[in-house]
Amino acid sequence: MTNEQIKATIIKEILTVAPEIQKEEIQPNANIQRSLEIDSFDFLKILTALHKELGVEVPEADYAKVDTLDHMVNYFSQRL
Amino acid sequence: MSEFKMPSLGADMESAVLMEWRIKEGDTVTKGQVIAEVETSKGVIEIEVFEDGTVEKILVQEETECAVGTPLALIRSKSEEPEELPEKEFISSKIESSISQPKTDTPMQEPEQAAIKPTREEELPVQEESSSETRVKVSPAARKKAQEMGIDLSVLASRSEGAIQLKNLETSVAAKEKAPLLSGMRQAIAKAMSRSNTEIPHYYLSIPINMTPALTWLGELNAKRSIDKRILPAALLIRAVVRALEEVPELNGYWQNYNHLLSKSINPGIAIALRKGGLITPALLNTQEMSLDQTMQALDDLITRTRANKLRSSEMTQQTITITNLGDLGVERVYGVIYPPQVAIIGLGRITDSPWAENDALSVRKVMQATLAGDHRATDGRTGALFLDTLNQILQKPEELL
Numbered sequence: 001m002t003n004e005q006i007k008a009t010i011i012k013e014i015l016t017v018a019p020e021i022q023k024e025e026i027q028p029n030a031n032i033q034r035s036l037e038i039d040s041f042d043f044l045k046i047l048t049a050l051h052k053e054l055g056v057e058v059p060e061a062d063y064a065k066v067d068t069l070d071h072m073v074n075y076f077s078q079r080l
Numbered sequence: 081m082s083e084f085k086m087p088s089l090g091a092d093m094e095s096a097v098l099m100e101w102r103i104k105e106g107d108t109v110t111k112g113q114v115i116a117e118v119e120t121s122k123g124v125i126e127i128e129v130f131e132d133g134t135v136e137k138i139l140v141q142e143e144t145e146c147a148v149g150t151p152l153a154l155i156r157s158k159s160e161e162p163e164e165l166p167e168k169e170f171i172s173s174k175i176e177s178s179i180s181q182p183k184t185d186t187p188m189q190e191p192e193q194a195a196i197k198p199t200r201e202e203e204l205p206v207q208e209e210s211s212s213e214t215r216v217k218v219s220p221a222a223r224k225k226a227q228e229m230g231i232d233l234s235v236l237a238s239r240s241e242g243a244i245q246l247k248n249l250e251t252s253v254a255a256k257e258k259a260p261l262l263s264g265m266r267q268a269i270a271k272a273m274s275r276s277n278t279e280i281p282h283y284y285l286s287i288p289i290n291m292t293p294a295l296t297w298l299g300e301l302n303a304k305r306s307i308d309k310r311i312l313p314a315a316l317l318i319r320a321v322v323r324a325l326e327e328v329p330e331l332n333g334y335w336q337n338y339n340h341l342l343s344k345s346i347n348p349g350i351a352i353a354l355r356k357g358g359l360i361t362p363a364l365l366n367t368q369e370m371s372l373d374q375t376m377q378a379l380d381d382l383i384t385r386t387r388a389n390k391l392r393s394s395e396m397t398q399q400t401i402t403i404t405n406l407g408d409l410g411v412e413r414v415y416g417v418i419y420p421p422q423v424a425i426i427g428l429g430r431i432t433d434s435p436w437a438e439n440d441a442l443s444v445r446k447v448m449q450a451t452l453a454g455d456h457r458a459t460d461g462r463t464g465a466l467f468l469d470t471l472n473q474i475l476q477k478p479e480e481l482l
Contacts, residue, residue, distance in 0.1 A: 018355060040312050040313070041314070041379075041380060057306070058303055058307070061299075061303075062298060
């Protein structure tokens with residue numbers, strides 16, 4: 001899977017959990033939770049959906065490594 | 081025979097559109113069964129019946145706009161007596177939407193109905209005309225727009241001939257150009273909070289809670305679980321609040337007609353922010369019966385349905401206390417405004433790394449400020465202090481919250 005494909009998958013899952021968000025609002029280097037008003041429940045839902053899609057489970061200890069879209073892409077690409 | 085009326089599903093609701101009947105005449109219904117869907121400013125809500133019985137007659141057709149209190153159907157209760165008891169009539173004249181509901185059950189239905197009624201009458205002069213007799217014809221586009229703009233269609237209908245179209249709304253908006261329109265939800269919050277601040281003498285207390293033991297325990301628990309079984313701190317905190325309320329039940333209930341009523345069910349209203357703006361505090365029902373896992377599942381389900389506009393009428397009306405958690409936004413203390421007729425609101429702030437003195441040593445701990453706003457008519461600061469202290473004690477032994 002290319003980084004572009006991983007990115008597209010992450011964006012798709014964010015938009016599924018929070019349909020009110022416009023795709024353009026998702027900035028690569030902005031904190032996902034703060035910039036998009038994603039609460040801890042939504043964030044867990046996104047990670048659960050990504051686990052199903054990509055087969056990679058993010059432990060709570062690694063949450064700091066998946067705080068932005070770019071960081072998330074890196075995290076998943078290293079583990080796929 | 082009792083009338084099943086359009087219930088009030090919050091302080092803002094003046095009318096709603098009956099969208100769909102889930103029952104037909106002759107059907108047997110049981111207390112708590114969802115019998116209809118209505119569309120309000122807060123989205124589509126499933127309406128539950130308050131008694132066991134048989135649907136004698138449906139009085140309102142689908143897609144009809146009805147004012148709160150409009151009879152929607154006639155329900156013959158199971159143990160129907162030929163003559164109505166006088167006492168029952170007295171109750172039914174008092175309670176708008178929940179006729180012949182047993183007094184002991186869900187006392188929270190009453191005060192809200194009773195309290196809201198005067199404002200509603202003031203502001204909805206056309207209430208009589210816009211009840212079930214007159215169907216307000218509105219084009220779908222206009223209904224959607226009106227909802228966005230917070231326009232009361234029943235009022236507009238009395239001034240318009242024929243179906244309401246988008247252009248009617250635009251005229252209506254142009255006329256009010258100088259006064260910005262508030263959404264239905266904003267109006268709801270405005271009314272309830274004004275009433276709260278006018279009527280309720282609040283007292284405020286706060287306590288710092290060392291959350292390190294609870295978060296460490298939760299982290300270890302979650303590390304052993306798959307991602308879809310993880311428990312979030314919010315669920316653990318709600319579970320702890322429920323346990324504390326079992327110890328200090330005075331804060332879980334209502335203030336009504338100079339009476340302090342305690343509720344056996346613990347139905348905390350959970351403040352859920354909507355991304356498009358606005359706030360809903362639907363009830364997490366009967367949390368006293370839930371384990372930690374069940375609390376997490378119920379909370380997840382409630383948040384999902386709140387954001388998807390799939391709440392039930394009982395969840396909109398049966399809150400016994402409110403929990404507001406603004407920690408996500410980084411604030412440390414929340415001094416809440418009580419939602420009447422409740423008597424308390426609990427605020428949970430952000431968990432921060434803070435200096436913590438214990439056993440003559442200074443260290444860094446995860447610290448959360450828990451606050452309580454209490455209704456001083458119903459309880460004293462001592463009760464509130466006892467509650468916060470109990471909450472703190474409970475959170476130091478998180479393993480007992482499973």
